[in-house]
Amino acid sequence: xxxxxxxxxxxxxxxxxxxxxxxxxxxxxxxxxxxxxxxxxxxxxxxxxxxxxxxxxxxxxxxxxxxxxxxxxxxxxxxxxxxxxxxxxxxxxxxxxxxxxxxxxxxxxxxxxxxxxxxxxxxxxxxxxxxxxxxxxxxxxxxxxxxxxxxxxxxxxxxxxxxxxxxxxxxxxxxxxxxxxxxxxxxxxxxxxxxxxxxxxxxxxxxxxxxxxxxxxxxxxx
Numbered sequence: 750x751x752x753x754x755x756x757x758x759x760x761x762x763x764x765x766x767x768x769x770x771x772x773x774x775x776x777x778x779x780x781x782x783x784x785x786x787x788x789x790x791x792x793x794x795x796x797x798x799x800x801x802x803x804x805x806x807x808x809x810x811x812x813x814x815x816x817x818x819x820x821x822x823x824x825x826x827x828x829x830x831x832x833x834x835x836x837x838x839x840x841x842x843x844x845x846x847x848x849x850x851x852x853x854x855x856x857x858x859x860x861x862x863x864x865x866x867x868x869x870x871x872x873x874x875x876x877x878x879x880x881x882x883x884x885x886x887x888x889x890x891x892x893x894x895x896x897x898x899x900x901x902x903x904x905x906x907x908x909x910x911x912x913x914x915x916x917x918x919x920x921x922x923x924x925x926x927x928x929x930x931x932x933x934x935x936x937x938x939x940x941x942x943x944x945x946x947x948x949x950x951x952x953x954x955x956x957x958x959x960x961x962x963x964x965x966x967x968x969x970x971x
Contacts, residue, residue: 750967752780753787759948759961767952770814770835772944772962775969778803784965785811793835793960797823804830816960818872821845829853835900835941835960836862838872840882843894850893858897860941863922865901865915873901876922883930896931898939898957899923903947912947916954923955 756771763769772793773781781792785808794800795817804813812832819834821842827834828849837843837859850857864873874882882888888896901919903912923940931937943951943959951959963969 752783752965755965756784756787756789759964762949763952763959767956768958770816770941770958770960771965772816772960773803773966774799774817774962776962776966778807780966781807781811791832793962797826801826824849825852828855828857831857833858833860833897835860836872838862838874840885840887843888843891843896847891847893856893856895858895858936860898860900860939861896861926863899863901863919865919866904867906867911867915868904870902879922879926883926895936897936898941899926900939900941902944903942903951905946909950912950913954916942916951916956920955 760769768791769789770791770793771784771789774793774795781803790810791812791814793814793816794803795815800813800815813830814833814835815827815831816835818836818838819842824845834846834857843859846857846859861879862873863879864870864875899919899922903915906912919942920940927937939957940955941958941960942956945961945964948959948961
């Protein structure tokens with residue numbers, strides 16, 4: 750597995766405004782070091798303990814993104830250094846991130862996870878529940894988080910038309926939120942969608958951030 754070659758191939762397919770999150774979860778630090786040597790600086794992890802071990806030994810200019818389901822009781826462990834929490838799926842989690850960020854004197858960028866897939870999933874706001882949360886307005890008092898955009902995962906299918914439809918729906922929803930709740934807020938700018946099997950479709954539908962793992966690092970070692 751030539752990680753450096755793979756990174757360069759993926760980056761060559763991305764427009765300049767689209768950022769790559771290299772999904773390094775379940776891969777060893779040596780694999781991250783290889784990607785780092787190729788110039789990659791943003792990495793995605795989904796287990797707090799694994800992330801803590803890696804961030805202690807790897808270069809300090811890495812931007813760590815937490816991309817999995819985050820339990821509220823784990824926030825305090827990553828709050829001192831996390832660059833972005835990509836999958837906020839409840840107001841309760843947002844409030845806890847704000848609380849722990851305040852203790853660290855930080856403002857933590859967060860993405861709202863939106864459930865766009867046809868598959869059942871435990872996590873993510875529906876369009877309506879997200880609107881309801883934003884309408885209630887309590888999030889405006891959370892001064893140590895910055896809601897920076899939306900994230901969504903398309904249905905795991907070979908039907909490209911379905912995938913594109915779901916991505917387009919998320920892009921439209923981002924525009925709705927931008928106009929309704931975040932007008933004039935420059936930090937609300939990210940549409941995180943697209944993974945190893947569908948990131949090229951996601952870019953076509955307006956993604957600003959893709960999460961690519963197996964195409965860079967190979968299959969995961971559990």
